[in-house]
Amino acid sequence: MPIVTTRSVVLQTYPYSDTSKILRLLTLDHGPQSVMARGALRPRSRLSGVLEPFADGTATFYFKPDRDLHTLSEFELARERQALGRDLRRYAAASVLCELVLRLAPAERDLELYGVLIGGLDALLEARPGSVPGTALAACWSLVDVLGFAPDLSGCSRCGDDLSLREGGLDVRDGALVCQRCLPGGRVLPPGELETLRRLAAGTAEGPTPSSRQVHLLVEFIRHHAAEGIRLRSLDFLLAEEVR
Ligand SMILES: [Zn+2]
Incomplete structure (x- = not known):
């Protein structure tokens, strides 16, 4: 033994x-x-x-x-990191990180995943009150990325159009960004919001506070794509205590 x-x-x-x-x-x-x-x-x-x-x-x-x-x-x-338990938003985001790891982590050694998890928990612990929402989204997205489920946010995944100046939507099922022509009727994000999402996806928490639409988008994406339909209880907390 x-x-x-x-x-x-x-x-x-x-x-x-x-x-x-x-x-x-x-x-x-x-x-x-x-x-x-x-x-x-x-x-x-x-x-x-x-x-x-x-x-x-x-x-x-x-x-x-x-x-x-x-x-x-x-x-x-x-x-x-017990102080995370004294703030609902920090606690909810830290719980999402841990639930994602519980459900999706590979069985073998993964140095990068370990580092991203520790980094996310520390960032949540140390974030100033005003930057908790951005920190939460950046940490969740970084983890989804290292787990291999992050969408490509560079351009339309179907026609290849550059979406840096145009609005786009996220095809949750494919985990990809698409333009309005390719996915009519989908949820639309204006160029500024896409830019914020790219910034958060790159792990940068500083900058404009994410909108509730971006929080919903991330939660929806994780729920339908990364978590493969599994209900992550902590995601409900993230939505209940809505990040403004
Ligand atoms: Zn397109």
């Missing part, structure tokens, strides 16, 4: 018994893994209060290759 030590982000936790909890982790070296933290809910456990969602650190666990659940022995905290 090999012992594994690897950098990890806590994506999700749930109690297993009165005293233990199960953690869903994104590990740097072994992709997503589930571990059991025995005794973590005991008040005097050294793991008590450490193993919360959005935290990262170095996890050591007994890795059983043929099992879905491994046994955590140590977790050395690098950064806790």
